Amino acid sequence: CQHISITEYVPDVVDFIEKTVGKGFAYASNGSVYFDTQHFKKTHDYPKLVPAAGQATAADIAEGEGALASEMTGEKRHQNDFALWKKSKAGEPSWPSPWGPGRPGWHIECSVMASDVLGDCMDIHGGGSDLKFPHHDNEMAQSEAYHGCQQWVNYFIHAGHLHIKGLKMSKSLKNFITIKQALEMYTARQMRLMFLNQRWDKAMDFSDQTMDAAKSLEAKLNNFFGEVKAILRKDWTKTRQRWTPAESALQKALEKTQDEVHERLCDNVDTPEVMRALSDLVTETYKYMKQTETPQALILQRVAQYICKVLKIFGVIEGMDDIGFTSAAAASGEQAVAPYLDAFTDFRDAVRTDAMAKKNTDVLKLCDSVRDVTMVQLGVRLEDKPTGKAVWKLEDAEALKKEQAEKDNAANAKDSAKRKNKLQQDIKKMEKDLGPLRQALIPEDQYWTAGANANKYGAERDDSGLPTTDAKGEALSKKAAKGVKAEWDTFQKTRATLAEQSGGKPDEFVKERESELAKLQQELESLS
Numbered sequence: 286c287q288h289i290s291i292t293e294y295v296p297d298v299v300d301f302i303e304k305t306v307g308k309g310f311a312y313a314s315n316g317s318v319y320f321d322t323q324h325f326k327k328t329h330d331y332p333k334l335v336p337a338a339g340q341a342t343a344a345d346i347a348e349g350e351g352a353l354a355s356e357m358t359g360e361k362r363h364q365n366d367f368a369l370w371k372k373s374k375a376g377e378p379s380w381p382s383p384w385g386p387g388r389p390g391w392h393i394e395c396s397v398m399a400s401d402v403l404g405d406c407m408d409i410h411g412g413g414s415d416l417k418f419p420h421h422d423n424e425m426a427q428s429e430a431y432h433g434c435q436q437w438v439n440y441f442i443h444a445g446h447l448h449i450k451g452l453k454m455s456k457s458l459k460n461f462i463t464i465k466q467a468l469e470m471y472t473a474r475q476m477r478l479m480f481l482n483q484r485w486d487k488a489m490d491f492s493d494q495t496m497d498a499a500k501s502l503e504a505k506l507n508n509f510f511g512e513v514k515a516i517l518r519k520d521w522t523k524t525r526q527r528w529t530p531a532e533s534a535l536q537k538a539l540e541k542t543q544d545e546v547h548e549r550l551c552d553n554v555d556t557p558e559v560m561r562a563l564s565d566l567v568t569e570t571y572k573y574m575k576q577t578e579t580p581q582a583l584i585l586q587r588v589a590q591y592i593c594k595v596l597k598i599f600g601v602i603e604g605m606d607d608i609g610f611t612s613a614a615a616a617s618g619e620q621a622v623a624p625y626l627d628a629f630t631d632f633r634d635a636v637r638t639d640a641m642a643k644k645n646t647d648v649l650k651l652c653d654s655v656r657d658v659t660m661v662q663l664g665v666r667l668e669d670k671p672t673g674k675a676v677w678k679l680e681d682a683e684a685l686k687k688e689q690a691e692k693d694n695a696a697n698a699k700d701s702a703k704r705k706n707k708l709q710q711d712i713k714k715m716e717k718d719l720g721p722l723r724q725a726l727i728p729e730d731q732y733w734t735a736g737a738n739a740n741k742y743g744a745e746r747d748d749s750g751l752p753t754t755d756a757k758g759e760a761l762s763k764k765a766a767k768g769v770k771a772e773w774d775t776f777q778k779t780r781a782t783l784a785e786q787s788g789g790k791p792d793e794f795v796k797e798r799e800s801e802l803a804k805l806q807q808e809l810e811s812l813s
Contacts, residue, residue, distance in 0.1 A: 287402060291394040294401070295380045298389045301397045301431055302369045302382075310430035314360040316372030316385040320427055322365040329429055332422035334441065367423050369393050392423040396431070405432040407439070414443040414486070445487040453488070462491070472684060474610065475499045477601050481556045502564060503610075506592070509567045510609035511666065511678030512574065513589040517608075518623055521582035532584050535573045539588050542566040546595060556599070563592050611679060619679045626665065626677045638673050657692075661685045701812055708809040715802045722795050725779040732776060742769075749773075 291298075302318050305311040311320050325331055332338045368390035373379035379386035389397075399407060412421060421441065428437040446453050449460040467476060479499035483489045528536075545562045549555040570588050574580045589608045596602045602610055611619065633652060640648035656667040656675075664682030669675050727735050733742050733752050743754030751769050754760055761769065780791075787794030 289398050289402070291389060291398065294394070294397050295389065297401060298370075298393055298397050299380075299382050301393065301400070305369065305427060305431050308430060308433075310427075311369055312362065313384050316387060317360060317368055318370040318384055318390075319361050319366040320369055320423065320430070321362065322367070322426070323363050325426055325430055329426065329435060331426050332418055333425060334422050335418035338418040338422065367392060367419060369427065392420055392427060395420075395424050396428040400428060400431070405434060405437070407437060409440045409442060410438045411442045411444065414445055417441075417443060442486075444485055445489055448488050448490045450492045451490060454491075467491070471496055471500075474601055475503055477599065478502055478560070481560050481599055481601070483557060485554060485556065502560065505564065505567060506596075507610055507678075507680065508668075509570070510589055510593075511668075511676060511680075512571075513585045514608055514619075514678070515676045516580060516582050516585060518627070519582075524579050524581075526581070526583075528581070528584075529577075531573055531577050532581055535570060535584055535588070538566060538569045539591060543591065559595065563595060566592065609678075610681075622679070630667065630675050630677050633667075634673060634675055637669070637675075657689055661689050705809060705812045708805055708812070712802065712805050712809065715798065715805065719795070719798055719802065721775075721779045722783055722791075722798065725776065725783045726791060726795060729780075732773075 302311060305320070306313065306318065309321070310325050311318055322331060370382060370384060370387050370393070371390055372385060372387045378388055380388065399410075410421070425437050429435060448454060449462060452458055452460055454460055454462070471479075475496065476499075479491070479495050480489060482495065482498060482502070542562050542565070546559050549558040549562065552558075566588060570585065574585070586608070593602055593608055597604075604611070633655065636648065637652045639645075640652065656669070660667050660677075662682065664680055664685060666678040666680050666685060667675050668678070724736055729750075732738065733746075740756055742752035743756060743758050745752065745754045745758075747753050751766075751773060752761070753766070755765075783791045783794065
């Protein structure tokens with residue numbers, strides 16, 4: 286691996302351009318030097334990567350060349366010609382050249398440095414998909430002109446752009462994120478799995494959804510490796526070794542996956558389909574483990590080792606000989622602590638089973654605390670199984686803490702949402718109940734002129750004191766009069782009930798209820 290800088294290659298750039306001019310593929314103009322695309326097209330294919338760009342408009346060229354395009358108008362023989370050497374303006378960086386002080390063009394830098402390091406032919410060239418034209422096409426053209434060949438690059442690998450939540454990552458869109466920032470939110474392994482789940486040559490989306498999918502796949506694989514290692518820790522040599530149709534079927538599934546992975550990698554390195562095939566193999570193996578009373582350790586080991594082999598190729602797993610995401614050093618440490626963790630897990634299983642039988646919630650909470658707090662701090666995952674036998678797995682302590690924190694936050698969020706829903710229902714009911722109570726506090730002689738009835742009725746009353754006209758002085762209809770009578774009866778009934786419930790202190794009773802309502806509203810606001 287070499288780290289090189291164009292400032293160290295400026296003399297080489299000048300020599301490269303002089304030779305290209307001498308061959309008739311470039312020309313000087315007003316202190317700058319341009320590549321003659323029309324002359325080059327007489328003996329070479331141009332452009333190769335984006336053939337349609339051969340008919341590019343001035344706007345297309347401007348988009349590709351940026352600010353240089355407008356500066357070069359009038360200096361070029363053809364609009365598709367591009368700068369090999371650009372005359373420097375006052376204050377701009379410049380180096381001496383036969384054409385005057387100037388600086389290298391955009392494309393020439395790559396050609397000169399790559400030619401020095403790799404020679405007159407490059408096997409594989411990478412870059413972003415947006416660099417096909419004009420950058421890579423022009424880079425190839427000037428290099429083929431210089432070296433006198435028809436093909437300077439054998440294979441181009443153009444990667445898709447990184448998108449953030451569906452939009453291309455760009456500082457102008459303010460959705461720019463650095464690797465360091467991403468690694469503060471996710472682990473390097475989760476990031477790698479996220480990229481492997483997407484086509485390398487298409488736009489890659491970095492979002493909550495793609496990262497959740499990566500984390501889910503990581504958990505599935507991690508749990509699988511732990512289950513296999515738990516079986517391998519047992520004295521499996523004393524169990525049945527002869528294969529049944531179940532083992533034969535799993536072996537066929539493994540061989541099918543191996544063939545598919547090979548085919549997918551040969552097909553443009555299709556990593557998403559490779560990861561899907563590995564995930565499907567894990568699913569099939571889980572089915573085998575569930576349906577078989579005593580799963581055979583060796584076939585499980587074979588499946589796990591193959592999956593790890595592929596993941597190691599992708600850089601997802603460290604080490605060479607272990608199963609799982611732990612390093613080889615951690616794997617040797619796992620063997621050392623295995624007897625102690627086995628003994629502790631068996632003891633906890635016995636205590637937990639007894640507590641469940643006796644419905645001792647205090648002891649069960651302690652068992653959960655050991656699993657979710659103590660062992661997590663030590664980097665040990667304990668998984669309780671329906672059989673009553675827990676399985677332990679050694680994992681990265683920090684990753685476990687983060688996972689447990691996410692579980693706790695999710696549980697707290699669920700409890701908060703549940704409490705919020707309960708508060709909303711209680712507030713709604715209390716407000717509904719308080720309405721008639723507040724109305725009942727109105728003195729009888731003011732009932733038809735205060736509260737909800739203010740400005741609703743006229744001053745005329747019947748023998749019972751009920752209004753007979755509306756606010757305009759018009760007589761109430763029979764239906765309206767009947768409604769007034771029913772409302773009055775309800776008012777009287779509510780007053781009587783309130784007086785009984787409040788012990789003769791209705792105002793204090795209603796104030797207490799309003800205070801309770803205010804407390805519930807305040808708690809609801811704190812949860813929002």
